[in-house]
Amino acid sequence: MSLTLRKVLCLLALTLNFSIFNAALAQPKSLVNASATTEANELAAALVRTKSDAEQQELLAQHAQLLNASLLAALKSLATPLIQKGEYAEAARISQLAIRVAEKMGDRTALGSTLCDLGSVYGRQQNRAADSLAYLQKSLAIFEEVGNKKEQARALQAMGVAYGLQRRHQLAIDSYNKSLVLSEEVGDKNLTALILNSLGLAYSQKGDVEVGVDYYKKARVLSEQIDDKSILHMALNNIATYYIAQGRFAEALDYLQKSLKVMEALGNDADRRSLAYKLQNIGLIYRRQGRLDQALAYSQKSLNILVEIDDKFGTANLQNNIGVIYKAQEHYEQSLEWFQKAKQGYEAIKATPGVARALNNIGDVYRQQGRFAEAQEALQASLRLREEIRDRGGVVLTLNNLSRLYLDQKKYSETLDASKRAAQIAEEINDPEDLWTAQDRMGRALTALGQPAAARESFLRAISTLETLRKQVAGGEQQQQSFMEDKFSPWLGMIDLLVAEKQYADAFNMAEQSKARVLLDALQGGRTALRKSLSAEELKGEEQRRLHLVSLNSQFTTEIRRDKPDAARVAELKANVETARLEYEAFETALYAAHPELRVHRGEAPIIKAQEIGALLPDEKTALLEYVVTADKTYLFVSSKKTANDESSIQLYTLPVDHELLAQQIEHFRDQLAARDLGFRSSAGKLYELLLKSAEPQLRNKNNLIIVPDDTLWDLPFQALVTAQNKFLIENAAIAYAPSFTVLREMSRRRDANTAATPATGLFALGNPSVATEIMQPVAMKTRDGNLAPLPEAEEEVKALRGIYGRSGSRVYVGPEAREDRVKREAGNARILHFATHGILDNTSPMYSHLALAQGGPNEDGLLEAWELMQLDLHAELAVLSACETARGHIGPGEGMVGFSWAMFIAGVPSIVVSQWKVESGSTRELMVDFHRGLLPAARLSKSEALRQASLRLMKNSTTSHPFYWAGFVLVGDGR
Numbered sequence: 001m002s003l004t005l006r007k008v009l010c011l012l013a014l015t016l017n018f019s020i021f022n023a024a025l026a027q028p029k030s031l032v033n034a035s036a037t038t039e040a041n042e043l044a045a046a047l048v049r050t051k052s053d054a055e056q057q058e059l060l061a062q063h064a065q066l067l068n069a070s071l072l073a074a075l076k077s078l079a080t081p082l083i084q085k086g087e088y089a090e091a092a093r094i095s096q097l098a099i100r101v102a103e104k105m106g107d108r109t110a111l112g113s114t115l116c117d118l119g120s121v122y123g124r125q126q127n128r129a130a131d132s133l134a135y136l137q138k139s140l141a142i143f144e145e146v147g148n149k150k151e152q153a154r155a156l157q158a159m160g161v162a163y164g165l166q167r168r169h170q171l172a173i174d175s176y177n178k179s180l181v182l183s184e185e186v187g188d189k190n191l192t193a194l195i196l197n198s199l200g201l202a203y204s205q206k207g208d209v210e211v212g213v214d215y216y217k218k219a220r221v222l223s224e225q226i227d228d229k230s231i232l233h234m235a236l237n238n239i240a241t242y243y244i245a246q247g248r249f250a251e252a253l254d255y256l257q258k259s260l261k262v263m264e265a266l267g268n269d270a271d272r273r274s275l276a277y278k279l280q281n282i283g284l285i286y287r288r289q290g291r292l293d294q295a296l297a298y299s300q301k302s303l304n305i306l307v308e309i310d311d312k313f314g315t316a317n318l319q320n321n322i323g324v325i326y327k328a329q330e331h332y333e334q335s336l337e338w339f340q341k342a343k344q345g346y347e348a349i350k351a352t353p354g355v356a357r358a359l360n361n362i363g364d365v366y367r368q369q370g371r372f373a374e375a376q377e378a379l380q381a382s383l384r385l386r387e388e389i390r391d392r393g394g395v396v397l398t399l400n401n402l403s404r405l406y407l408d409q410k411k412y413s414e415t416l417d418a419s420k421r422a423a424q425i426a427e428e429i430n431d432p433e434d435l436w437t438a439q440d441r442m443g444r445a446l447t448a449l450g451q452p453a454a455a456r457e458s459f460l461r462a463i464s465t466l467e468t469l470r471k472q473v474a475g476g477e478q479q480q481q482s483f484m485e486d487k488f489s490p491w492l493g494m495i496d497l498l499v500a501e502k503q504y505a506d507a508f509n510m511a512e513q514s515k516a517r518v519l520l521d522a523l524q525g526g527r528t529a530l531r532k533s534l535s536a537e538e539l540k541g542e543e544q545r546r547l548h549l550v551s552l553n554s555q556f557t558t559e560i561r562r563d564k565p566d567a568a569r570v571a572e573l574k575a576n577v578e579t580a581r582l583e584y585e586a587f588e589t590a591l592y593a594a595h596p597e598l599r600v601h602r603g604e605a606p607i608i609k610a611q612e613i614g615a616l617l618p619d620e621k622t623a624l625l626e627y628v629v630t631a632d633k634t635y636l637f638v639s640s641k642k643t644a645n646d647e648s649s650i651q652l653y654t655l656p657v658d659h660e661l662l663a664q665q666i667e668h669f670r671d672q673l674a675a676r677d678l679g680f681r682s683s684a685g686k687l688y689e690l691l692l693k694s695a696e697p698q699l700r701n702k703n704n705l706i707i708v709p710d711d712t713l714w715d716l717p718f719q720a721l722v723t724a725q726n727k728f729l730i731e732n733a734a735i736a737y738a739p740s741f742t743v744l745r746e747m748s749r750r751r752d753a754n755t756a757a758t759p760a761t762g763l764f765a766l767g768n769p770s771v772a773t774e775i776m777q778p779v780a781m782k783t784r785d786g787n788l789a790p791l792p793e794a795e796e797e798v799k800a801l802r803g804i805y806g807r808s809g810s811r812v813y814v815g816p817e818a819r820e821d822r823v824k825r826e827a828g829n830a831r832i833l834h835f836a837t838h839g840i841l842d843n844t845s846p847m848y849s850h851l852a853l854a855q856g857g858p859n860e861d862g863l864l865e866a867w868e869l870m871q872l873d874l875h876a877e878l879a880v881l882s883a884c885e886t887a888r889g890h891i892g893p894g895e896g897m898v899g900f901s902w903a904m905f906i907a908g909v910p911s912i913v914v915s916q917w918k919v920e921s922g923s924t925r926e927l928m929v930d931f932h933r934g935l936l937p938a939a940r941l942s943k944s945e946a947l948r949q950a951s952l953r954l955m956k957n958s959t960t961s962h963p964f965y966w967a968g969f970v971l972v973g974d975g976r
Contacts, residue, residue: 819856839883
C-alpha cells in the first residue's frame with residue numbers, strides 16, 4: 001500500500017534531499033579535515049576571489065607546497081554553504097577549482113572526490129542533469145581504476161542522489177543498491193547507514209512508501225548502533241514524515257521530538273536546515289490538528305532559520321505554509337500576500353511543484369472570497385502543472401478544491417466528476433485526509449443530483465475515514481477537540497439526507513454521533529494523570545515550563561492591575577505570556593506523544609440510539625430537546641412520553657432559520673439582557689417562536705427540559721425566552737443543558753459513582769479571594785469580572801453556605817486563605833465545589849480564562865485557568881462557578897462550549913452551574929444561597945429545579961425582575 005506522493009515529496013524530498021546531499025558531501029572524511037591550516041584557508045579564499053584562469057594558475061604555482069588535502073577541505077568548506085543556499089553556479093565554480101588543485105596534486109583519489117563533488121552540485125540543477133552524471137561517471141571510473149571500493153560506493157551514492165533529484169527513481173534505487181553492496185563489503189557502517197536512508201527516500205519518492213519506511217528503520221537501527229547522530233536524526237525525521245502522511249500524528253510527533261533531541265546532542269555540528277524542516281513538520285502536525293496558533297509559531301521559527309541561511313526554496317515553502325494557516329483563520333488578504341510571496345519565490349528558482357502548490361492555494365482563497373472566475377483560472381493552472389509533473393497527491397488536493405468551487409456554484413455534475421477522480425487517486429495513494437474530503441463532496445453532489453443511496457454510501461465512507469483519523473491525534477483533549485472542528489460536514493450531510501427520507505430516528509442517531517466525542521472519550525475511557533507517568537527528567541521539564549508561565553502570568557497581572565499600567569510593558573509581557581503558553585502546550589503534547597499509554601481510548605463508548613433515549617426520561621413531565629444547526633436550516637429533535645407507561649418517541653421539527661440569522665438574533669438578545677434593556681421581550685418572543693413554537697404541543701405540561709444546543713445556540717439563555725402566553729420559559733419548566741445525550745448518560749453514571757463514594761468534605765468553597773491589585777476604584781455595579789474590586793457579597797455567600805451544609809462538613813476559605821494551591825490540594829476530596837470570585841474570560845484562548853484567587857505561594861500565580869481545572873482529579877457531584885461569564889468560551893463545532901464547564905466535565909464533575917454574562921454580585925449571592933438550600937435533602941428538589949426556584953424568587957422581586965439578574969446562571973450536565 002502506497003502513501004500520497006504529495007505529502008511524501010513535501011515532507012521528505014524537500015527536506016531530505018538537502019540532508020542526504022550534505023551527508024554525501026561529507027564523504028570521504030579524510031578530505032574534510034577540520035584541522036586545515038590557516039594558510040590553506042587563506043589560499044582557498046584567494047583562489048575563489050580571483051576571476052581569471054591566469055591569476056589562479058599563478059597563485060597555485062606560488063603555493064605549490066599547499067596543494068594538499070587541507071586546501072581541498074578549505075575549498076569544500078566554501079562551497080558547502082553556497083550549495084545549501086541554492087547558489088549552485090558559484091558552488092560549481094569553486095568545485096572546478098578543487099578539481100584543478102587535485103589534478104596538480106596528481107592524486108587520483110582526490111581527483112575522483114572533487115569530480116564527485118562537482119557532479120553532485122550539477123545534480124541539483126535540472127538543466128545540468130547530463131553534466132552531473134558525466135562528472136559522476138568520471139569519478140566512478142577513477143575509483144574503479146584505483147580499486148577504491150569505498151569511494152566507488154560514495155560515487156554511486158551521489159549518482160543516486162542526482163537521479164532522485166531528476167525524479168528517475170528506479171535508476172536512483174539501482175545506484176544506491178550497488179553502493180550498498182560496496183559499503184557493506186568494505187565495512188563502512190556510516191556510509192551504509194546513509195545509503196539505507198537514501199534508499200528509503202528513493203522508494204518513498206517512487207511511491208513504494210512501505211518499502212521506504214523499512215529502509216528508514218534499518219538506517220535508524222544501524223546509526224544507533226554506531227552512534228552516528230548525523231544519520232540518526234534524519235532517519236527519525238523520515239519515519240515521522242511517513243506517519244504524518246498516514247495521519248498518525250501522535251507517532252509522528254514522538255519521532256520528531258526524538259529527532260530534535262539527537263540534533264541537540266550534535267550541538268554546533270547540527271544542520272540548521274534540518275532543524276528548520278523538523279520545526280516545519282511539527283507545525284504541519286499542529287495545523288492538521290486545528291491548533292493554528294501552535295502551527296503559526298512553529299512555522300515562523302522555521303521560516304526565521306531558512307531566511308537566515310538564505311534557503312530560497314525552503315523560505316518559499318514556509319511562506320506557503322503560513323498562508324495556509326491564515327487561510328484557515330479566514331484572514332484571506334493576509335493569506336493571499338503570503339501565497340503570492342511563495343509563488344514569486346518558487347518562480348525565481350524554477351520550482352514547478354511549488355508554483356503549482358501556491359496557485360492551488362491562491363485559487364481556493366479566491367473561491368472563499370467569491371471570486372469564482374479567478375479561482376477557476378488559478379486552480380486549473382495548478383492542476384495542469386501537477387499533472388505534468390505527475391504529482392498525484394497534489395492533483396488530489398487541487399481536484400478537491402475544484403470540487404468545492406463547483407459545489408459553491410451549484411454545478412453538481414462537475415462537483416461529482418472532480419470528487420470521484422480525487423477519491424480514486426486518494427484511495428490509491430492512501431491519503432486519508434484528502435479521501436474523506438472527496439467522499440464528503442461526492443455525497444453532497446449525489447444528494448443534489450437525486451441519488452440518495454449513493455450519497456449515503458459516500459457520507460458513511462467519509463465518516464469511517466474520519467473515525468480512523470481521529471484515533472491518531474497527538475496530545476490530550478484540547479488537541480483532539482481542535483482536530484475535529486472542521487470535519488463535521490459528512491455528519492451534517494447524512495442528517496440532511498436522512499431527514500429528507502423521513503428516517504428521523506436514524507437522523508437523531510447521526511446527530512448524537514457527531515457531538516461531544518472528546519468529552520465522551522474522557523468520560524468513558526477515563527483520564528490517566530499525566531504527571532504520574534513521567535520520568536524525573538520529564539517532570540523537571542514540565543515543572544520548569546509551568547513555573548516560567550506562572551512567573552510571567554504574575555508579572556503580567558501585576559502590571560495590568562496597576563492604576564496606571566505601562567502600555568509598552570503590558571504589550572511585552574502579554575507577548576511573553578502567549579509564547580510561554582505555546583511552549584508549555586507543545587511540551588505537554590510531546591509528552592502525550594512519547595507516552596502512548598496516556599492516550600484516551602477513543603471511540604469506544606457506544607452512541608445512544610433513538611430507541612434507548614427513553615432511559616433518560618424519568619417521567620412524562622420531562623422532554624429532551626436536541627438541536628442541529630446547518631447553514632440553511634435548523635433541526636429540532638424532541639423526545640417525550642405521553643404517560644408514565646408510554647414508550648418514548650422522537651419527533652423532528654425543521655425550523656426555517658439559517659445559521660447566520662440565528663447567530664445575529666442570539667447576539668442581539670444577549671446584548672439586550674446584559675445591558676438590562678427593557679425592550680428585550682420582543683427578541684425573546686421571536687426566538688421562542690423560531691426555536692420552540694413548532695414543538696409546543698409536544699412540550700405542553702412538561703416541567704423539566706433537557707436541552708442539547710448546537711453551535712451558536714450555546715450562547716442562548718433559553719430560560720429567558722418568552723412564550724406565546726407571555727411567560728418566561730423558566731416559569732413553565734426547569735432547564736438543564738448537555739453536550740449530547742450520550743454524554744449525559746455517561747454523566748449520570750459518573751454522578752452515581754461520585755455519590756456512592758464518601759468524600760472527606762461535603763462542601764469546598766472559596767469566596768472573595770484577596771487579589772493583589774492597585775485598582776480599587778468605586779464602581780456603580782459590582783460584577784464578578786475583570787474589575788477585581790472586593791466582593792463582600794461573595795464572602796457572605798460562602799459563609800452562608802457553611803451555615804447550610806454545617807461547619808463540620810465544610811471547608812470554606814475567604815480573603816487571603818482562598819488560595820489557588822488550596823484548590824489543587826483539597827478540591828478532589830469534596831462532594832460540592834463552590835467558587836465565588838471574579839472570573840475573567842479570554843475570548844481568543846478560552847482555556848486560559850481564569851478564576852482570580854489568592855496567590856498561595858511562589859509556585860502559583862493566583863489565576864486558576866480552565867486548562868488547570870481540566871488537569872485536576874475531581875469527584876464532586878456538583879461544581880458552581882459563581883463568577884462572570886463562566887459558561888462562555890469557544891463554541892467548538894460538535895463539541896459544544898469549550899471553556900470552564902468543558903474543563904470541569906473532563907476533570908470528573910458531572911454537573912456544573914456557570915454564568916452566561918457578567919453577573920451582579922448582590923443578586924448572585926441571593927440566587928446562590930437559595931439554590932444551595934434547594935439542594936438539601938429536605939427540599940427534595942433536583943439540581944435544575946433548585947436553580948429554577950432560586951431564579952423565580954429573584955424574578956418576583958421588583959428590583960431584580962429583569963432577566964439580567966436571574967437568567968445568567970445555567971446548569972450544564974446532569975440536572976438530577
